[in-house]
Amino acid sequence: MNQWITFDWEALGANFWSATVDGLTFGGIYALVALGYTLVYGVLNLINFAHSEVFIVGAYAIVFTLTSLGFGPSVPNLAWYAIAANLLLAVIFGMLAAAITAFIVERVAYKPLRAKGAPRLVFLISAIGMSFVIQYLIFVWRGPNPEPSVIMFKNEAIFDIGGTLIYFDSILIVTAAILMMVVVDQFIRRTKLGRGIRAVAQDPDTATLMGVNRERIIISTFVIGGLLAGVAALFYVMKVPSGVLYMGGFLLGIKAFTAAVLGGIGNVRGALLGGLLLGLIGNYGQILLGSAQWTDVVCFVVLIIVLMVRPEGILGSNLGKVRA
Amino acid sequence: MSRSTKALAAVAALTLALAGCANNDDGGSDNDNSSTPELEVQTSIDAPDDAVSPAGDGKAECPATTTLAYIGAETGPNAQLGINILNGIQLAVNEHNEANANCQVKLRKFDTEGDPNKATGPVTQATNDENIIGVIGLPFSGESKATGNIFEQAGLVHITPSATNPLLTTNGWTTFFRGLGNDNVQGPAVPVLAEKLDADKVYVVQDDSDYGIGLATSTTEALGDRLAGSDKVTTGQKDFSATISKILSAKPDAVFYSGYYAEGAPFNQQLVSKGYEGIFIGPDGVKDDQFIQQAGDASGNAYFTCPCVPGELITSFADAYKKVSNGAAPGTYSVEGYDAATVLLAGIDAGNQDRAKLKEWVKSYDAQGLGKALKWDETGELSELPVYGYKVQDGKIVSVGVIE
Numbered sequence: 001m002n003q004w005i006t007f008d009w010e011a012l013g014a015n016f017w018s019a020t021v022d023g024l025t026f027g028g029i030y031a032l033v034a035l036g037y038t039l040v041y042g043v044l045n046l047i048n049f050a051h052s053e054v055f056i057v058g059a060y061a062i063v064f065t066l067t068s069l070g071f072g073p074s075v076p077n078l079a080w081y082a083i084a085a086n087l088l089l090a091v092i093f094g095m096l097a098a099a100i101t102a103f104i105v106e107r108v109a110y111k112p113l114r115a116k117g118a119p120r121l122v123f124l125i126s127a128i129g130m131s132f133v134i135q136y137l138i139f140v141w142r143g144p145n146p147e148p149s150v151i152m153f154k155n156e157a158i159f160d161i162g163g164t165l166i167y168f169d170s171i172l173i174v175t176a177a178i179l180m181m182v183v184v185d186q187f188i189r190r191t192k193l194g195r196g197i198r199a200v201a202q203d204p205d206t207a208t209l210m211g212v213n214r215e216r217i218i219i220s221t222f223v224i225g226g227l228l229a230g231v232a233a234l235f236y237v238m239k240v241p242s243g244v245l246y247m248g249g250f251l252l253g254i255k256a257f258t259a260a261v262l263g264g265i266g267n268v269r270g271a272l273l274g275g276l277l278l279g280l281i282g283n284y285g286q287i288l289l290g291s292a293q294w295t296d297v298v299c300f301v302v303l304i305i306v307l308m309v310r311p312e313g314i315l316g317s318n319l320g321k322v323r324a
Numbered sequence: 325m326s327r328s329t330k331a332l333a334a335v336a337a338l339t340l341a342l343a344g345c346a347n348n349d350d351g352g353s354d355n356d357n358s359s360t361p362e363l364e365v366q367t368s369i370d371a372p373d374d375a376v377s378p379a380g381d382g383k384a385e386c387p388a389t390t391t392l393a394y395i396g397a398e399t400g401p402n403a404q405l406g407i408n409i410l411n412g413i414q415l416a417v418n419e420h421n422e423a424n425a426n427c428q429v430k431l432r433k434f435d436t437e438g439d440p441n442k443a444t445g446p447v448t449q450a451t452n453d454e455n456i457i458g459v460i461g462l463p464f465s466g467e468s469k470a471t472g473n474i475f476e477q478a479g480l481v482h483i484t485p486s487a488t489n490p491l492l493t494t495n496g497w498t499t500f501f502r503g504l505g506n507d508n509v510q511g512p513a514v515p516v517l518a519e520k521l522d523a524d525k526v527y528v529v530q531d532d533s534d535y536g537i538g539l540a541t542s543t544t545e546a547l548g549d550r551l552a553g554s555d556k557v558t559t560g561q562k563d564f565s566a567t568i569s570k571i572l573s574a575k576p577d578a579v580f581y582s583g584y585y586a587e588g589a590p591f592n593q594q595l596v597s598k599g600y601e602g603i604f605i606g607p608d609g610v611k612d613d614q615f616i617q618q619a620g621d622a623s624g625n626a627y628f629t630c631p632c633v634p635g636e637l638i639t640s641f642a643d644a645y646k647k648v649s650n651g652a653a654p655g656t657y658s659v660e661g662y663d664a665a666t667v668l669l670a671g672i673d674a675g676n677q678d679r680a681k682l683k684e685w686v687k688s689y690d691a692q693g694l695g696k697a698l699k700w701d702e703t704g705e706l707s708e709l710p711v712y713g714y715k716v717q718d719g720k721i722v723s724v725g726v727i728e
Contacts, residue, residue, distance in 0.1 A: 073620030
């Protein structure tokens with residue numbers, strides 16, 4: 001064998017801008033899923049390992065909705081506003097399905113254990129259990145293959161920046177991800193429910209004494225995480241029209257969880273930063289090292305370095321510290 | 325036909341032709357790319373007259389415990405290949421048992437999900453069952469590599485209908501037989517097919533499986549200086565944007581994806597949606613209807629190489645197959661599964677009813693199968709074999725005949 005690792009700076013230079021745009025696009029999707037991990041962690045100090053399945057249920061709902069609206073493997077022959085209306089309908093169903101799944105996960109895997117005061121490790125296991133239960137329920141129902149692909153629209157190049165074509169879907173996804181993040185951030189800073197979430201994150205016992213309904217806050221964070229996962233699912237299906245299968249959420253879930261930790265788990269802005277960074281790092285690393293087999297290695301090396309310097313993630317990890 | 329209708333027909337034909345041209349002009353990104361030569365589609369293949377039938381002479385006798393097994397994917401991301409094989413086997417066993425009242429061979433199934441990490445369990449389970457005297461499997465190269473020693477120790481003969489990594493026959497296993505040509509046959513067929521399609525520069529993308537790596541190596545060698553570049557992806561990957569951006573700047577005439585359809589389909593879909601207008605070539609692991617389902621309209625640019633016989637073109641086989649598959653037509657490796665099962669069933673009928681005898685039977689086997697002649701050398705390889713070319717036409721995979 002010759003060299004087992006080579007650095008292809010020339011390829012990175014030649015593909016820098018397209019790698020950047022694509023990295024940000026997938027990073028936006030990671031970020032939206034990462035929010036679900038971060039919110040639940042902020043409030044409960046627990047990782048919801050079933051969140052990847054919340055996401056994939058949303059993706060199924062979107063594919064089913066679009067298929068029944070007549071979308072399929074060909075670019076739909078519809079005006080842009082008709083497509084937009086259809087996608088809006090699909091994302092509403094996706095958000096609903098994901099939110100309901102998140103609600104059920106909380107009711108089945110978290111609430112009964114919380115009522116009994118179970119140790120933290122038990123929640124972790126019950127969430128992993130829920131993750132498998134949902135995966136294999138889908139498997140039994142839909143079989144081993146992904147759903148047939150659903151093409152949403154003809155993806156046109158909008159800009160040409162120095163030879164790099166910027167496609168419509170990238171612009172849509174990155175803009176929407178940032179927008180959603182601002183909405184969630186403002187929601188947590190400014191609304192009554194947001195104040196309750198922050199209060200429970202800071203000190204659950206005191207918050208309860210002050211009249212905050214802790215159970216309601218917890219269920220709300222699960223549902224908000226689910227709604228965001230539904231939006232992420234729309235963009236995921238847009239980018240990967242044939243990626244919806246029973247285990248399809250698993251890898252993406254790990255990426256999103258990593259993004260949340262990288263940005264600072266429990267921190268809403270950290271989720272966005274972590275997601276976008278992870279998308280970029282993965283893409284640069286893959287081109288530089290000439291193989292997607294390095295993508296995850298590069299991502300995790302960066303994660304470890306960041307955590308060595310800043311153990312709480314780039315932006316710190318406390319949801320409760322956010323000031324209105 | 326009166327004169328006026330003739331004239332009308334001529335006008336209509338002319339209009340259609342013009343409309344066709346117009347369509348080509350604005351929608352030329354699909355498979356009607358005018359620079360790509362059309363390959364002639366094969367429509368039927370005659371079954372060889374001397375092919376051994378699993379039914380035999382109908383006079384076979386064997387103990388009621390006689391069992392064959394299929395070990396391979398029934399579930400998992402690449403399950404469809406396993407299901408194609410399993411249906412072929414089931415058909416052979418059914419035909420055998422219907423004809424031979426005194427020899428009812430049982431077929432047991434063990435699911436590996438096609439995963440090398442999960443395959444040792446089912447294989448150990450099968451080798452521990454004394455009633456199992458012969459196995460069809462395992463379908464994939466990685467899992468075959470991981471479990472070959474277990475078969476060897478148990479002295480249990482197994483014929484793989486689809487594992488094509490060349491290194492599998494270099495382990496000294498005496499129980500391993502390969503029912504088709506390996507990647508050393510398939511790799512060199514890629515540049516030949518590309519040449520037929522006027523594709524000069526070929527970009528090679530490989531996944532991280534034993535199969536993908538082996539095939540990419542032999543293809544790259546065969547391409548020589550026609551290689552436009554190469555990149556590596558991983559199993560389970562869904563975002564191929566980095567690889568695609570490298571491909572688009574290399575501007576190849578064709579992209580060869582060395583791996584399975586689970587990644588190959590989304591890869592090609594994303595490639596085409598980013599404006600790639602060249603040809604996509606996949607090996608046998610990509611050639612499946614699932615590829616078309618998952619890649620959607622993007623699959624119109626796809627061609628395949630495969631050491632597999634197009635079973636759907638053998639009418640008698642296709643009709644019988646549909647009865648065990650709930651109406652689905654034979655898929656990739658259905659014929660190979662059927663032929664492998666037939667070899668073992670013929671052995672049982674000839675009185676080879678324990679593991680040692682059945683192994684010797686396969687070793688000295690020399691007869692015509694439905695797909696091809698079956699005779700193995702010392703290592704368990706068949707003599708050199710034809711590779712078929714396939715393409716996607718109107719949402720279906722059709723054979724374009726042997727690549728020579």
